[in-house]
Amino acid sequence: MSASPAYSEEKGGSSSLGEPEYGHDPASGGIFSSDYKRHDDLKEMLDSNKDSLKLEAMKRIVAMIARGKNASDLFPAVVKNVACKNIEVKKLVYVYLVRYAEEQQDLALLSISTFQRGLKDPNQLIRASALRVLSSIRVPIIVPIMMLAIKEAASDMSPYVRKTAAHAIPKLYSLDSDQKDQLIEVIEKLLADKTTLVAGSVVMAFEEVCPERIDLIHKNYRKLCNLLIDVEEWGQVVIINMLTRYARTQFLSPNQNESLLEENPEKAFYGSDEEDSKDDKPDAASLVKRKPYVMDPDHRLLLRNTKPLLQSRNAAVVMAVAQLYFHLAPKAEVGVIAKALVRLLRSHSEVQWVVLQNVATMSIKRRGMFEPYLKSFYIRSTDPTQIKILKLEVLTNLANETNISTILREFQTYIRSMDKDFVAATIQAIGRCATNIGKVRDTCLNGLVQLLSNRDELVVAESVVVIKKLLQMQPSQHSEIIKHMAKLTDNIQVPMARASILWLIGEYCEHVPKIAPDVLRKMAKSFTSEEDIVKLQVINLAAKLYLTNSKQSKLLTQYVLNLAKYDQNYDIRDRARFIRQLIVPTEKSGALNKYAKKLFLAQKPAPILESSFKDRDHFQLGSLSHLLNAKAVGYQELPDWPDEAPDPSVRNVEEETAFLIESHIGLLGELREVPEWTKCTSREKRKEKVEKPFYSDSEGESGPTESADSEPESVSESESESGSSSSESGSDSGSRGEESGDQSEEEKKKKKKGKEGPRKACLESAGSDPSEEEEEQGKKGKKKKPQHEGKGGSETSWEEGSISESSSSESDSGSEAEESQSEPESKRRTTPPSSKPAPKASRKGTKEISLLDLDDFTPAPPQPASSPAIVSTSLVTDLEGLTLTDASLTPTMLSPVFSTVKTYELLHRMAGEGLSVEYYFNRQPFPPDPHMVAVQIQFSNNTESEVKNLRVSEPKLVSGMRIQEFQEIESLAPGDTANVIMGIDFCDSTQAANFQLCTHSRQFYVSIQPPVGELMAPVFMSENEFKKEQGKLTGMSEITEKLTLPDKCQSDHTIVQRVTAAANVSRVPCGADNEYRFAAKTVTSGSLVLITLEWKEGARAHLTVNSEKMVIGTMLVQDVSQALAQ
């Protein structure tokens, strides 16, 4: 390692050998530095048993690395400590390893196994750090190991590990680019990840490995847009830059109409382009007519979601958004970025420097944008020169007829500055203003002429150069100025200025016929001592004078040409020879001579003074390439807009629900992460099932009555059924009329006939089964329409039904009581329950839909034995509760809606080799443990033989989760079904509970995943309580979403039904009739969940969920709004 010269000198030749000046523990301040001269003692310390000595040694070694000194000979001693228990030693060893592994590949391999072990650690942080170090060791041999580790980590449970995996991808790619294809697969997988933690890192990997695979983005585009605000700031920059490129390939230019029309006058400026622009015009016009531009909603989404980031404290994020708007937004909207960019000018000078460069480019294209902030670019004497010059550039770009006078006044101040470079730049800026704005040209010229008498030569010289350019525009009127300048040749020594003057005099020698030869005389005299550039102009002047005024200047010209002939510089000799041949007629010179005058005195076009920032915008703004005005390594071109928009449907994702929620919880992110990545699979499943109830809406009628029928003994089962049935958003109120009531009764009768069950409870609960409802749907439901609901005659009986129903859904601790209360009611209406036979047989006959299986009850589920007792004890209290509910529900009583139970498949018949298992959430408290969610599981044996010893084993649970297993089912006869209840404590998360289902012969891996609405139990509350609690749960705990209620969901009862269907909540009375309130507590932690639905005019509504469990709140909003939107 080469140290700086001064340093190595001081160290002598031994600098590479661990000079311990900084290789010492900083705490002791290097006092003992002379104690250790060699690495030997370091090795000794590393080999010792004491962690403190090892730490000491490692600290010294790291300090050496920091100084850039070589510590590679310690490698064997250090690498031994890779498995050290002490965290700090370990970390420092990692630092060392990453630094030197590349040089000592063989030895580095010794450490690999430690990391491989780390990759399997149960702690996510250890897994992540192992992967991080493993992937940082640049040893080609371990590429396969790295590949494997990355792949595994990419599907890790922990988003943090997945993030680390994303970081590892570019590392592996740079080590071995042959792995590209495999890495792209991993990237593709990680791009689908829905956590904000991963998003930034994986897009970074994408940019480094396969930026050209823009097709990978399609499916993730909307998700990235939506997550963007919650991604950490560095990730935001990368994502925004990538999306800018993406948008350029996928959308149409929002400015296509304007830009074409507008560019034309500009193009016409350059003669050669004129034709093109003419061609373009009709094209553009016809284009406009053909297709009025409509912005793609996805394009709009991007613009909308990036805009808030202009408020970021991170300059890089602001710049990224600014360039996105500049490149993608319609002209009218670009203006919003100006304010934010101007704000950055207050930042560190490096930031200012970069921002000003970009502003300079932008201000050429969109001058109007920065005009209001003109004064923010005024220059202070304390600004560094490079900043001053950039500000000047911007001011010049912003100058127009209205503000030029203010700008020129500012410039006058600048000219007097002490910073000469800056003064020179100001003079040039004045020149540019003068060329661009004809009105002030004379003023500027006069000002510049005054500067010619300035004491500072640099200023004068710069003025001359600029004046020369200006004069070219209208030379005839300015012979005075030219005369004045001619005089300056005596004083000005700056070559460029002298050359400019000479050129001017030569060019306009006819305007100053007397002075020109005199100047030439003077110059001839000093010719030999002039700079080359001046000499060339002297020759030029001589030639022009010879042609126009040969009488006076012939000899002088000869003289000058002779001098030039022997000049040291071959350019000058060359020029002299060429000119002599051209202007002095000889025999040989031939035809050219005639044209000499034309050649020299041709009309020359005036130079165009333009910004050096012009046309820089073909580089993506904010990029390194733009700053350097040259393509940097790895720069991705910003593509032009396509003429035809590619198919927008490629961005469609099946799972639209993810985008339903637009409300972010502030800038706070990641709230959705848990739900989304864990739920995504189940959601699709759920959706399918949700669709079915759509029909059943109109038929769910039997639900209420039956639940009313259900009796105390059946608590665990029957209630669960009624509860869950009510939870379905589907069931429609329409069908409830007298008829439907009759139907349900009829049906019960049928059931009675069908099967003689041992327990009536069982039977009744069976009556409330969703399957039955579906059956009915099938038969009659379609005839009936929701409008039937209000039928007066049916009201009374329905009221009862709904009471019991709602109470069951609301029941907090013991909904059993309501059941018992509802019993008499049901008895009143229906045939005495005692006579009801088990409906099994009849149902079997109609078994068409798989849901039917649910109805089949086996005689002895494990819990019922204990549940009746509980029921009776809590009866009294619950009765009280019931009256409360009653009152609160009266407004909604008119036409409650019920729906089928959502059942979920646990084990498919095929996968289970004939054994099929389904489950649903029965919404009852789980008596053995109130913190558990009760899950009703139904087994049906479709095999030919008996299934024995059905039980749960080996639950694999996320920490904190618990399962209360059901009692083992001894045997299940062929064709028979059995129902059991198990309790699961989900810890208020939607993580799946995984366990094995065992039979005597087989084991099946299954998992139960709860929808968020099932993680809570209803609570009763008064309006006041509700308001009070809601007041406590604002801020972060409040999630609001706006939604539009579809037509069929605009009646009170539908709304209530759908909400209670989506979540296990109870309604809270409310004074306002356009507001609905619901309350529940999460099962595990008992945190309140409050739902408010405010119905605004029309179909609009505001859904608010207050819960300190933000994750639950977010997901609930999503689920409820989805249920309402159906």
Added chain:
Amino acid sequence: MIHSLFLINCSGDIFLEKHWKSVVSQSVCDYFFEAQEKAADVENVPPVISTPHHYLISIYREKIFFVSVIQTEVPPLFVIEFLHRVADTFQDYFGECSETAIKDNVVIVYELLEEMLDNGFPLATESNILKELIKPPTILRSVVNSITGSSNMGETLPTGQLSNIPWRRAVVKYTNNEAYFDVIEEIDAIIDKSGSTVFAEIQGVIDSCIKLSGMPDLSLSFMNPRLLDDVSFHPCIRFKRWESERVLSFIPPDGNFRLISYRVSSQNLVAIPVYVKHIISFKENSSSGRFDVTIGPKQNMGKTVEGVIVTVHMPKAVLNMNLTSTQGSYTFDPVLKVLTWDIGKITPQKLPNLKGIVNLQSGAPKPEENPSLNVQFKIQQLAISGLKVNRLDMFGEKYKPFKGVKYITKAGKFQVRT
């Protein structure tokens, strides 16, 4: 992204290097030294330098150049912002970001750099997370460490990186729960020769020091939020709430942080709290000039203007200055040609004045340029824009915090042209 980092002091020593990918030789810094030489002034070293194989992006902070080596296209601001974040972190950890502090804590610096970037991509830049990973040194701890041999590393695994709220530590406990907000406003202004305002605007920040236990959810509201024209937020602030209600709602980081910075809308006229009367003239053909500056209060809302300092960069031809001040003391640095006049408090009864003779280099032409005066001042208990905090509410925790708001107005880039 960021390949390597070199820290270079003013005398051109590379005193620290860190590589996140393969090692890049120190010789790459030669390009930087070249540019530095060309620029003459440290402020004028271009932040981005292109070399044949690398790009160097650098910042200059506290007399240290942070030079990062880049190999491929990357947004320059991304790197610059990150380097400043690194410097901020050092400042935060060691109390100062100086060469000595870095050298004394080289191991911690290295550990920090290791955590902040992974393969050149920023990993953990939140100070709360970093502090969980690596404890900042304190005198007590370094003494204890040297005796017991324990370390600065966090013993427990940091969970902050995994949380929803990465800027806040997980378990925070205080016996006194306090939340302080400093509303600091700076006046940027350019006053021209005649005393009229060419340009003036107010830039403000709210710096917070929040020591609250648990997970407090704060909302801060203003009496007149419409004053704030352009605001940039700490990531903890919920943007939606601000958009809809103009309330700052956030779960704060633990400790000191900048909550927002804002600009007061330009429609509002800015009250300039001081005026300066000045006569600075140089006589033709004589080696002396006249210097006479008086400063007085104006529109200061009845508050005292204090901490007034006037700095003047005199032209190069000035040799020396013989001045007398009625208040405060002045110094003139003949090398840098900087005159500093430390006035202190301004009392309207007796306006501070500094006048005398300027000695010029004999024979030198009269300087044409007029120096501009840079004025610094402070006004306590006043936010010059009139911004007022209405209330601070806390949710999510039961205790009652002690709350405090302090207002202060300062001169920002306040320049008087002469």
